[in-house]
Amino acid sequence: MHRKVVIFSMILIFISTSLLGCTSKTEIYDLAMVMLVGIDKGEKNPNNIMVTVQIALPANARGSTGSPTGTGMGDPIWTSTGEGKSIFEAIRNIGRYSSRRLFWAHNHAIVISEEYARDIGITDVIDFFTRNNQLRMRTWVVVTPKKAKNLVATKTGLEVIPGQSLNKLFRYNEIIAEAPRTDMRILTAAYMSESSHPVLAKVDIKNRGVSADRPGEFGSTPQVELSGSAVFNRAKMVGWLDSKESRGLLCFIEGFNSAVIALKCPSDRSKPASVELKDSKFKVTPYYKNGKITFTIESTTYAELVELGCSTNYENPRILADLEEQLSAEMKSNIEGVIKKAQKDYKIDFLKLGETFNNRYPSEWKELRDEWKEIFPTIDITIKVDANVISPALLENPTRDVKD
Amino acid sequence: MKKEKITNGMILAIAVNLVYTKGIGVTQGIIARQVGNDMWIATALSILQGIILVWVTISIIRRIPQYNIIEQTEVMLGSLIAKLVAIVIFLFFVGAYATVLITYVYHIKDYFSPDSSILLPVVVGLIVGIYGTYKGIEVVSRFAIMGLMSILLFNVLIILGSLKDFDIKEILPIFTNGLGKNIEASIHYNTDWAMVTMVAAILYPLVNDQKTWFKSGVTGIVFGGLTVLIWPILETGVLSPEVTGQYIVSCMQLARAAEIGDFIHRYEMIMVALFSISLYVQIMVILYTASLTVAPVFKLKDIRPLIIPIGIILSAFGYWIIFNNVRAMTFLTYYWPPIAMSIAVGLPVLIFILGFFFKEKLQQTKANLPQEEQNI
Numbered sequence: 001m002h003r004k005v006v007i008f009s010m011i012l013i014f015i016s017t018s019l020l021g022c023t024s025k026t027e028i029y030d031l032a033m034v035m036l037v038g039i040d041k042g043e044k045n046p047n048n049i050m051v052t053v054q055i056a057l058p059a060n061a062r063g064s065t066g067s068p069t070g071t072g073m074g075d076p077i078w079t080s081t082g083e084g085k086s087i088f089e090a091i092r093n094i095g096r097y098s099s100r101r102l103f104w105a106h107n108h109a110i111v112i113s114e115e116y117a118r119d120i121g122i123t124d125v126i127d128f129f130t131r132n133n134q135l136r137m138r139t140w141v142v143v144t145p146k147k148a149k150n151l152v153a154t155k156t157g158l159e160v161i162p163g164q165s166l167n168k169l170f171r172y173n174e175i176i177a178e179a180p181r182t183d184m185r186i187l188t189a190a191y192m193s194e195s196s197h198p199v200l201a202k203v204d205i206k207n208r209g210v211s212a213d214r215p216g217e218f219g220s221t222p223q224v225e226l227s228g229s230a231v232f233n234r235a236k237m238v239g240w241l242d243s244k245e246s247r248g249l250l251c252f253i254e255g256f257n258s259a260v261i262a263l264k265c266p267s268d269r270s271k272p273a274s275v276e277l278k279d280s281k282f283k284v285t286p287y288y289k290n291g292k293i294t295f296t297i298e299s300t301t302y303a304e305l306v307e308l309g310c311s312t313n314y315e316n317p318r319i320l321a322d323l324e325e326q327l328s329a330e331m332k333s334n335i336e337g338v339i340k341k342a343q344k345d346y347k348i349d350f351l352k353l354g355e356t357f358n359n360r361y362p363s364e365w366k367e368l369r370d371e372w373k374e375i376f377p378t379i380d381i382t383i384k385v386d387a388n389v390i391s392p393a394l395l396e397n398p399t400r401d402v403k404d
Numbered sequence: 405m406k407k408e409k410i411t412n413g414m415i416l417a418i419a420v421n422l423v424y425t426k427g428i429g430v431t432q433g434i435i436a437r438q439v440g441n442d443m444w445i446a447t448a449l450s451i452l453q454g455i456i457l458v459w460v461t462i463s464i465i466r467r468i469p470q471y472n473i474i475e476q477t478e479v480m481l482g483s484l485i486a487k488l489v490a491i492v493i494f495l496f497f498v499g500a501y502a503t504v505l506i507t508y509v510y511h512i513k514d515y516f517s518p519d520s521s522i523l524l525p526v527v528v529g530l531i532v533g534i535y536g537t538y539k540g541i542e543v544v545s546r547f548a549i550m551g552l553m554s555i556l557l558f559n560v561l562i563i564l565g566s567l568k569d570f571d572i573k574e575i576l577p578i579f580t581n582g583l584g585k586n587i588e589a590s591i592h593y594n595t596d597w598a599m600v601t602m603v604a605a606i607l608y609p610l611v612n613d614q615k616t617w618f619k620s621g622v623t624g625i626v627f628g629g630l631t632v633l634i635w636p637i638l639e640t641g642v643l644s645p646e647v648t649g650q651y652i653v654s655c656m657q658l659a660r661a662a663e664i665g666d667f668i669h670r671y672e673m674i675m676v677a678l679f680s681i682s683l684y685v686q687i688m689v690i691l692y693t694a695s696l697t698v699a700p701v702f703k704l705k706d707i708r709p710l711i712i713p714i715g716i717i718l719s720a721f722g723y724w725i726i727f728n729n730v731r732a733m734t735f736l737t738y739y740w741p742p743i744a745m746s747i748a749v750g751l752p753v754l755i756f757i758l759g760f761f762f763k764e765k766l767q768q769t770k771a772n773l774p775q776e777e778q779n780i
Contacts, residue, residue, distance in 0.1 A: 013531055024517040133515050137661035185661045192646035362577035
């Protein structure tokens with residue numbers, strides 16, 4: 001009898017404990033998987049927040065990547081907006097139209113409109129999405145000069161789901177290196193930093209796609225472009241960096257080892273030449289002497305010649321030497337450009353120079369940190385660039401027209 | 405009840421499991437809020453203090469290797485004082501169990517099952533704890549070895565998934581808060597070592613081969629410390645100290661940020677799967693040790709009648725603490741460190757000193773033990 005009671009109890013405990021996961025269960029077909037979310041100022045009331053969500057329709061999103069609308073049965077996404085006094089209220093209001101519960105775990109990016117970022121600021125966005133237990137810290141956060149809702153609704157890229165296209169744009173962005181790879185982890189760290197300010201990638205809608213139905217109309221379909229950066233002073237956006245300044249910015253905040261730089265042909269400046277960066281080193285060294293802060297920036301890059309658009313009699317060593325000079329000037333101009341924007345235009349340290357100074361002079365930093373905002377625009381920064389074009393890539397001699 | 409024996413390897417595994425789960429996340433969040441990027445230094449300082457604590461505890465037990473700290477107190481000061489010491493140690497385990505529940509329940513509730521009642525993981529933990537404790541310390545120890553393997557595997561995964569985002573600038577400069585503040589902050593991780601000290605004070609008489617006790621004790625602390633130390637270093641370098649300090653369970657944020665390529669991300673699922681073993685080991689060990697502590701108060705040789713009532717007491721207090729998030733974090737940050745340190749440092753040091761005054765009495769008791777028991 002006692003043995004039976006023990007066995008019965010054990011079975012009961014096993015069943016009850018193994019079914020505990022069912023208490024919070026949600027069936028997959030009850031979920032609306034958010035792929036992209038846009039944040040705008042409200043349309044009914046400018047003090048409101050408008051949230052736009054791009055939701056995948058799994059039935060239509062089946063099939064191989066590259067097919068324009070999944071199986072061809074309909075759109076692979078469903079886009080909806082909601083407006084409210086807070087982000088949460090706006091999302092809850094989407095529930096009035098959505099037949100499924102919004103599920104954030106697969107969200108690829110948060111798109112914030114410039115208008116929202118400048119007028120309202122991103123504190124609420126950071127707070128709301130870092131409190132969300134479904135969202136990943138790897139979710140990209142971007143700013144668009146247009147309405148975020150338009151970008152979220154745009155079908156872009158090669159993937160069936162546009163949100164995935166934007167995600168892959170970031171994943172392979174390192175090849176062009178024109179925008180910072182800012183995700184929620186990096187944004188939160190920059191926002192909470194003692195001296196640095198956040199920068200976010202810029203995305204825009206450009207008519208660059210060619211429709212299969214209208215092949216004659218080039219640039220007839222809108223596509224999302226990732227290039228440039230949005231600069232913030234604490235929570236509010238203050239301005240933009242263009243693609244070159246953003247490349248200079250990358251040296252300071254995340255580094256890059258791959259980028260294509262367009263230069264001029266050594267023998268004919270009207271013709272193009274391109275080099276591809278293969279490796280780069282970037283060192284920022286602070287100095288503190290007689291109460292004066294200076295920084296020295298040393299940039300060393302290694303590149304390959306990948307394109308020479310002119311027929312030239314020059315030999316490779318001369319070509320590479322000329323390109324090295326051009327590359328050096330280009331890199332210096334990129335770095336100078338972003339420093340000028342930081343020190344003179346925005347007067348904000350988004351280059352992490354305060355952190356770098358703190359790393360080397362911690363006790364001095366304690367005295368200076370409260371005045372860093374005033375000190376930063378006055379700092380002297382010396383830039384040294386060492387550019388090396390180390391390979392003509394496959395060809396022993398330049399491509400020449402021997403008939404000349 | 406048959407007296408069980410465990411090996412030095414098993415007690416080492418128990419020690420590592422006891423300091424891991426809370427140490428990597430909840431504790432680091434509290435330390436980050438106090439000393440920022442020096443959190444790894446505070447953790448390292450705590451490991452050194454842990455070595456001293458466990459050395460003192462083992463030194464006490466080695467005086468009569470068959471007797472735990474309560475039984476040795478009885479030899480020195482009589483049964484009444486021994487019962488008082490037992491009650492004090494039991495109260496320590498009541499608090500320690502609540503801190504384990506904070507770690508366990510907030511991981512599950514905040515990240516996986518937000519719609520469930522918090523009573524659910526508490527009851528599940530209690531059932532698993534009671535089951536393990538009934539099976540005995542040897543079974544729990546074997547489970548702890550599995551937990552140790554999971555910890556190692558998980559540490560390898562988190563290193564692989566986080567290293568590419570590691571920024572040494574976040575770690576530098578070191579000692580920005582000075583040595584004093586780091587020692588002050590290290591008290592939070594000391595509370596995790598306190599669990600090891602108290603468990604060691606009760607369980608060491610069950611460990612075979614007393615000649616290697618010091619070695620296994622110190623190895624356990626160094627090994628356990630290193631498995632935890634990697635976390636504040638990664639959390640600072642990857643998340644930044646400010647973000648680490650922002651969260652209650654900061655290790656979950658590191659897990660949510662980790663990924664290997666585009667294939668393995670959302671580590672929190674892997675994390676909970678791997679370190680839940682460790683959590684259940686903590687629950688079982690505390691329940692077992694608390695029962696063993698209370699047994700002499702009721703003059704019981706067998707702890708089995710005590711397991712369920714003690715489990716209910718521990719869970720009830722733990723449930724009350726965790727029911728309110730603010731109460732839980734206030735208890736963990738402000739009330740628990742002085743309580744835990746007073747008991748886990750004060751009691752062993754007091755008994756260690758008393759041992760010199762009652763040396764003869766202890767030696768006499770040891771000599772009167774049967775020969776086979778002396779040769780453990």
